[in-house]
Amino acid sequence: MNRQALRPPLRHFVSVSVALRIAAGAVLILVAGAAFYELHTSRRAVIADTERQMARLDMVFAEQTGRAVEAVDLLVLGALETVQAQQPYMDGVGETLRRRIRGVRQLAAIVAVDASGQAIASSDSDRSTTPPATVEALLVRYRANPRAGLLISPPFRVAENKWNALLARPICAADGTLTGMVVGSINLSYFEDFYRAVELNENGAIVLHLRDGTVLARFPHVDKAIGTSFGDLPPFKEVLAHAQAGTLLMESPVDGSIRVTAIRALRAFPLAVMISVEQGRILVDWRREALALVAIALLPGGAVVILLLSLSRRSRQVERLLEQTHAAHGMAEQAKDRLLQQIAEREKAEGALRQAQRIEAIGQLTGGVAHDFNNLLTVVLGNVDILQRRGGGDDGNGVVAARLSAIRSAAERGATLTGHLLAFARRQPLMPKAVDLNATIRGMRDLLDSALGVRVHAHFVLADDLWPAMVDQSQIELVILNLVINARDAMQDGGVVTIETANHRRTETPGTDGPPAGDYVGITVRDTGTGIPPDILARVFEPFFTTKPPGGGSGLGLSQVFGTARQSGGEVRIESEFGRGTAVTVDLPRATIMPLRASGDRRETPLKGTNATILLVDDDDPVRAVTAAMLRELGYNVRDVDSGEAALAALKQDVGTDILLTDLVMSGMNGSQLATAAKAQRPDVSIVFISGYADEIEDTLILGDRLIRKPFRAADLHRAIEAVLVERQEVLSKA
Numbered sequence: 001m002n003r004q005a006l007r008p009p010l011r012h013f014v015s016v017s018v019a020l021r022i023a024a025g026a027v028l029i030l031v032a033g034a035a036f037y038e039l040h041t042s043r044r045a046v047i048a049d050t051e052r053q054m055a056r057l058d059m060v061f062a063e064q065t066g067r068a069v070e071a072v073d074l075l076v077l078g079a080l081e082t083v084q085a086q087q088p089y090m091d092g093v094g095e096t097l098r099r100r101i102r103g104v105r106q107l108a109a110i111v112a113v114d115a116s117g118q119a120i121a122s123s124d125s126d127r128s129t130t131p132p133a134t135v136e137a138l139l140v141r142y143r144a145n146p147r148a149g150l151l152i153s154p155p156f157r158v159a160e161n162k163w164n165a166l167l168a169r170p171i172c173a174a175d176g177t178l179t180g181m182v183v184g185s186i187n188l189s190y191f192e193d194f195y196r197a198v199e200l201n202e203n204g205a206i207v208l209h210l211r212d213g214t215v216l217a218r219f220p221h222v223d224k225a226i227g228t229s230f231g232d233l234p235p236f237k238e239v240l241a242h243a244q245a246g247t248l249l250m251e252s253p254v255d256g257s258i259r260v261t262a263i264r265a266l267r268a269f270p271l272a273v274m275i276s277v278e279q280g281r282i283l284v285d286w287r288r289e290a291l292a293l294v295a296i297a298l299l300p301g302g303a304v305v306i307l308l309l310s311l312s313r314r315s316r317q318v319e320r321l322l323e324q325t326h327a328a329h330g331m332a333e334q335a336k337d338r339l340l341q342q343i344a345e346r347e348k349a350e351g352a353l354r355q356a357q358r359i360e361a362i363g364q365l366t367g368g369v370a371h372d373f374n375n376l377l378t379v380v381l382g383n384v385d386i387l388q389r390r391g392g393g394d395d396g397n398g399v400v401a402a403r404l405s406a407i408r409s410a411a412e413r414g415a416t417l418t419g420h421l422l423a424f425a426r427r428q429p430l431m432p433k434a435v436d437l438n439a440t441i442r443g444m445r446d447l448l449d450s451a452l453g454v455r456v457h458a459h460f461v462l463a464d465d466l467w468p469a470m471v472d473q474s475q476i477e478l479v480i481l482n483l484v485i486n487a488r489d490a491m492q493d494g495g496v497v498t499i500e501t502a503n504h505r506r507t508e509t510p511g512t513d514g515p516p517a518g519d520y521v522g523i524t525v526r527d528t529g530t531g532i533p534p535d536i537l538a539r540v541f542e543p544f545f546t547t548k549p550p551g552g553g554s555g556l557g558l559s560q561v562f563g564t565a566r567q568s569g570g571e572v573r574i575e576s577e578f579g580r581g582t583a584v585t586v587d588l589p590r591a592t593i594m595p596l597r598a599s600g601d602r603r604e605t606p607l608k609g610t611n612a613t614i615l616l617v618d619d620d621d622p623v624r625a626v627t628a629a630m631l632r633e634l635g636y637n638v639r640d641v642d643s644g645e646a647a648l649a650a651l652k653q654d655v656g657t658d659i660l661l662t663d664l665v666m667s668g669m670n671g672s673q674l675a676t677a678a679k680a681q682r683p684d685v686s687i688v689f690i691s692g693y694a695d696e697i698e699d700t701l702i703l704g705d706r707l708i709r710k711p712f713r714a715a716d717l718h719r720a721i722e723a724v725l726v727e728r729q730e731v732l733s734k735a
Contacts, residue, residue, distance in 0.1 A: 024308045047260060058275045059245070061206060061275060065266065065271065069269050073269070080171060083171065106190040109123050110124075111130045112183075113182075114180045117135055139181060142168075148170065152166070152269070162189055168181055168184075188208070188217040189217070195217075205254075207273070211240065225253075233253065236263075247262045249279065260279055262274070375622075375623050378710045379626050432471050433471075437476070437523060445460075448480075448499075456495055458496075459498045461500040462501050468590065472568070476523075480499070490529030492529075503522075504521070515571050515589070524584070529582065534578070540558050570587045571586075571587050572586050573585045611636075612721070614638050616628055616662075617643070619642050619666040619667055630714045644666065644677070648678065657682070664691040675689070689706065690710060691710065
């Protein structure tokens, strides 16, 4: 923007106007500065004089208060000596104590107690002024430190608007052991009556505090203030913490007014006397003088302003034209800025779309590879299973059996890897089951240690008697890994990641979208890293949102955690303090059954299926062949076809088919379409699906349908088919 072109022409009247305005401004500044300086100086002088007066008065009050408390302390010390001299014969000691305190208005009673709190001598027959709870609180402090010396308790109410406090001295044996305590009940009304006799203005206040800020007595009396601690106020934090006495301005916690305050601590006792007056009352005369001074200062200022207005009329029209020009230019600049902002937002949206398309393409590619890989693994595991069941590994020295076992182990690891690929691509439905989260975490220790590296250490706090959780095993492993990696990235300089498990019981639903009340099992991953700022915390679960540098992350980790938790019937909670660390908790529903424990012996007992007829449908010839072989090994009658159309024709010819076992993903008619057509043709046929990958599997499966995941073993086929046969028998028996 060419700002030089927007300047008004330097005509004569404009130069005069500017010069006059500068001169007028200088005069106004000088007049206002002089007035302000005079007002400020006089105000400071009034407040400083008041502070000196308040300090002297506070010193007098502190001296008189100290003498009154000293009299109580001397009587308590005398009672202590009497009790020590008379023990264990205490007859008549109570009467002696009553005579001693007679006429001492500030002392209501003296009581001696043993180390357990039982009274051994008292001037008060009903002990109304020495409540046992307060006595016991003092004894607790003496038990912790018998040499604590003099202690004064917080105030307690003895009657309407009447408060007392206890002054205590310990009784110790020769070896320093606490044997008892003598307390004197101080009548706090005595001090309020004493303070009342001083002629303060109507807004003055005198307060007796403990050194920790607890109010013991106040005049004028404010009942709600007695016993309240004001230890966080400036008189205690800024004065008594560094000196014996001082003065300051502060806001009153009672009425909110600004008060001139003086405070002084008693040298021999843990007490302080504070005296204050409202600042507004002492500044009444100063305000009158200030108004007069301001009125006088306004006269030259007003004259300058009038002169300025009269001389500036000639330039007003030109200034309006200049303002219109500036306004038009500003509107153009705003339009330009809006256009640039829209372009930037569109580019950002296009970038997010491209990122989503890239992720979707990766997901499709990953899902397709995993699908084909699952078919290959099904063939490998199926043939290994058949060979092991037929005893093909028995060569006398176990070499072939060991190699078959190694093939099985490698194929099963490949199946686990495929499951993780499908989970990343979000092409795998959740298959929840009862899971022992402690066992899952222990099994992942090597993986977690490898992910954390050498600068970050893992600390495990696994709850005893942890409930089983209802969740997909592979998904919860991915959730834990995501959270641990995020915690590691938050600690660039190293630290500790804590992984905790715990049982939670919800008695009510926290919100409209929260999980219902019930039992939940929680996993918490806590780090000591940088934390998350509040403005970012609300967005951490958004897909593609990340604070990591380019290439550091896709922004999908926490969104996957959030989606898995919600899809499992639980929730995710995140707590973070910027600069201190972050804790992410995943709550999962409690399973009603116990998880299956993996046996150390992988050999299975011989399986035998019932005499049932199964129609097998799969368009992959090797997979169909090995599946049919496993079914026949189990003892089932099997007929296999390679398409949905051939399966419908077979069902029409063979009315004895009990179960339709079909792959979900097939060319032409897929498994879902085949199941719908088969049910319409043969309602009595039970359906079992086989799948290694499916985009819309959750929409395909209905209540009662069963799914066998590829790769599978003979035991998986046997378990699913037998379960369906049992359900089928129950339905037929009720028909």
